Amino acid sequence: xxxxLLGAPGAGKGxxxxxxxxxxxxHRISTGDLLRNAVRNRSPLGxxxxxxxxxxDLVPDEIILGLIREVLSDEAGSGDAPPGFIFDxxxxxxxxxxxxxxxxxxxxxxxxxxxxxxxxxxxxxQRISGRRSCPACGAVYNVYLDPPxxxxxxxxxxxxxxxxxxxxxxxxxRRLEVYRKDTQPLIEYYxxxxxxxxxxxxxxxxxxxxxxxxxxxxR
Ligand code: AP5
Numbered sequence: 001x002x003x004x005l006l007g008a009p010g011a012g013k014g015x016x017x018x019x020x021x022x023x024x025x026x027h028r029i030s031t032g033d034l035l036r037n038a039v040r041n042r043s044p045l046g047x048x049x050x051x052x053x054x055x056x057d058l059v060p061d062e063i064i065l066g067l068i069r070e071v072l073s074d075e076a077g078s079g080d081a082p083p084g085f086i087f088d089x090x091x092x093x094x095x096x097x098x099x100x101x102x103x104x105x106x107x108x109x110x111x112x113x114x115x116x117x118x119x120x121x122x123x124x125x126q127r128i129s130g131r132r133s134c135p136a137c138g139a140v141y142n143v144y145l146d147p148p149x150x151x152x153x154x155x156x157x158x159x160x161x162x163x164x165x166x167x168x169x170x171x172x173x174r175r176l177e178v179y180r181k182d183t184q185p186l187i188e189y190y191x192x193x194x195x196x197x198x199x200x201x202x203x204x205x206x207x208x209x210x211x212x213x214x215x216x217x218x219r
Contacts (some may be wrong), residue, residue, distance in 0.1 A: 001084040001110055003217075004091070004100075006186060007117035010128040011202050012209060014140055016117060019210050027082040029071055031064055031090040031110045033138065036164075040135065053166055056174030058182060061095045069103060076107045076213040084112075091181045092192065097190070115213055116204035121176065128172050130160040146206065174180045 001024065005013040014030060021028040035053060037045030052059045068090060068203065075081060091097040104111055119127075130144040134154035141148045141161060148155045165174065190197045198216035202209050 001112045001217075002087075002104065003084070003112060005117065005147055006085045006114055006119075006183070006188075006190075007180045007202060008119060008124050008125045008184075009172065010124040010131070011119045012127070012132075013088045013117060015206055016115075016210060016213055017086050018138075018140075019206075020086055020213065021217075023214075024084070025082060026084045026086045027075060028086040028088055029068070030088040031059075031067065031089065031092075032088070034067060034071070035059060036162040048195060048204060054140050054168055056120070056171040058092055058178055058179065061093055061099075064090065064096060068100070072103060072107065075108065085109075092093050092184060094189060097186050101193075109130070111195045112219060114187075114197045115216065116187055116199040117209065117213075118199055119202040123203055124176065125169075127170070131167060132163055134159050135162050168194065 003020070003026070005017050007013050008062075014032070017028045017030065023158065035046070035049045039050050039053065040046070045063065048063060049059045058064075072085070087100070090138070091100050100111070105185070117192060126144060127142060130142040132141045132143060132152070133139070134141075134157060136159035137154060137157040139154050139156045141154075153159070154161055163173050166172075187197060200209060200212040200214075200216055204212070
């Protein structure tokens with residue numbers, strides 16, 4: 001099963017993607033996580049992507065598509081390929097969606113569903129401002145909604161938690177603007193394709209949203 005998770009910044013794509021990946025053994029490919037790792041490691045990709053990410057803008061399509069092609073051909077071609085992929089935060093523009101169609105076709109893979117996590121804007125802002133992430137193991141918390149047991153420390157691995165550089169109020173406003181302009185139109189693109197679009201109410205608890213996603217996939 002190959003899935004795309006679509007939703008505004010803070011909608012819960014990473015949270016739900018991690019749960020789905022664990023439950024179904026799917027490989028979650030988060031372009032945001034891949035880019036943040038590259039920025040942290042100061043690789044050429046990271047140095048190229050950093051200014052766009054800091055401004056809340058999209059990283060150019062050709063950079064993202066090179067990255068996706070590399071990850072997918074490594075994974076899909078390997079002997080122990082996973083039973084499917086979850087694309088989290090990708091595609092984000094029309095050219096990315098069209099190219100994903102081509103890449104999947106070349107690899108003989110299908111896109112089974114696009115899951116849209118729908119959350120009102122006031123809740124998005126609260127979720128983003130409270131988010132804290134673990135740079136070591138990738139666990140994600142929220143100081144208001146899902147705090148770690150010890151303030152500022154990852155429950156899973158004990159590392160100090162960080163706030164993302166692009167989670168300040170001004171950059172979040174820009175990211176939401178970019179989502180509305182460049183990414184939201186993809187819902188219509190997929191509605192006009194053969195791939196089912198499953199819209200899930202994301203303004204509920206993490207467990208309720210997860211049950212909503214599984215229910216929609218099971219239909
Ligand atoms: P990316 O990392 O993809 O960021 P995003 O799309 O803005 O999404 P977020 O990671 O902010 O939110 P999320 O939906 O994953 O929510 P989460 O589960 O963490 O991209 C970052 C940047 O990289 C982009 O701005 C761009 O520059 C670049 N980029 C990435 N991909 C690109 C691409 N394809 N093309 C071009 N550029 C690209 O949850 C948020 C918070 O809410 C957490 O604290 C969580 O604990 C909490 N939470 C989640 N669900 C719930 C719930 N149901 N109830 C209560 N709290 C919840």
